[in-house]
Amino acid sequence: MKDIEIILGIESSCDDTAAAVVTADRRILSSIVADQTMLHSAFGGVVPEIAARAHAEKLDFAVEQALSEADVTLKDIHAIAVTAGPGLIGGVMSGVMLAKGLATGSGLPLIGVNHLVGHALTPRLTDDLAFPYLMLLVSGGHCQFLIVNGPDQFERLGGTIDDAPGEAFDKVARLLGLSQPGGPSIEIAAQSGNDKAFAFPRPLLNRDGMDMSFSGLKTAVLRSRDAIISEKGGISLKDQSDLAASFQSAVTDLLVEKSRRAIQVYLEQSPVQPALAVAGGVAANTLVRAGLKDLTSKMSVEFIAPPLPLCTDNAAMIAWVGHELRRIGHPGMTPLVPRPRWPLDPRRPSMLGSGKKGAKA
């Protein structure tokens, strides 16, 4: 094992606090994610970790546990990779501070990593996928199509112009009185519902390009709910299921149609191993997954969906980015300064409807 590099990854950019140990030959020796599920369901929403101090305490524990589960000490580690953004700034800062401390104390190189790159490169960790591949990143806070050309080369084809789908799932669950997180509870409610009961809009569906909008869909659910309440004085379980099913179907239609367009653009690059990879919690939705699977098989493109624990926030993906960057001699973010927003493709996207466009290359 001495010859193969080992990296410690640290991730604390949103609600989860995580640490992992990953080898350069794609073995995940440990991946610890501090579990907040109990807190989530008690509150009826995701509990943010605001206090940097609380994050830091959990991080110490997560790093210790990651090292011991991997059966290594800091002496066996070759580098430390840490999420430097984008995300909740308090969390990012505490992760970066801890990593800087560890790096200084141990003399190990420190690599500042973009959280989104972590998601984008996960298919290489799990499936050794070749560049360039198409990535649909669809989570609580993000929604975008990327062509991944290399560990530091991303071409953003489009994405949401307002809410991310994961956020729409959470908020629609709130509107319907379903539990949080919204993804699983909407999926369960939808199973017994009629997905054609409500004709919700598919914003931007037939518009050119790969931009999406989910905010108007949320408003449409709100209006339908309120119409039912004013008519019947409340919503029945059947209404709840029908609203959930119709909403889920609209989200799926949007993601599938925009994926179809994205695949067309991507195939123009004649990739060696054409593949659509997904990441993010929404990729766990059965209907979304089935829709994308069906689409990719029709278009003769491989469909790659990493296992759920590696689709959602984790530190193994951060450690893996460390390996990918070291392989190409990239130092990571320099200087390492936490960033709340950090787009993968810094070009300005064309703006819908405002008449403003033009990517500054």
Next chain:
Amino acid sequence: MNSRATVTFDISQLEDTTKFAERLATRVSPGTCILLEGDLGSGKTHFARALIHSKLDELGLWEDVPSPTFTLVQTYVAGDLEIWHADLYRLQSVDELEELGLEDAFESAVTLIEWPDRLGPLVPDDALHLRFELSDDTRRLVCTGPQHLLDLLAGSTK
């Protein structure tokens, strides 16, 4: 305290909200606090996004304005002006506001706050309350705040 008043605007079209936000963008300065009230899907984030884009655009800048629901706060810099866009829905206690640094921002930055009921006693006296009301086919924006600010806004959407 300044005298306060209430004015109501019709914002039935999405563009009405955009135009209103763009107009308000020219009136804000450090210390302006705008509280965005209303149900989910009533247009609060749309308003904030339009105001931030407009303020950045004055300087030829553009930035993605993601929803702050997950990150709680997103900050933007437009020249000398700092803009805070916060969504307090996920906050559980007033103590957490201190961790976010919102109190300082109320004085030094333009603050756009969604779910401001979480602020409790910390609501700035001269804050502008924008209430997004949605009923049947109409949308209304009920503005309550300092008289001088509302005078400037009169006729914004028409």
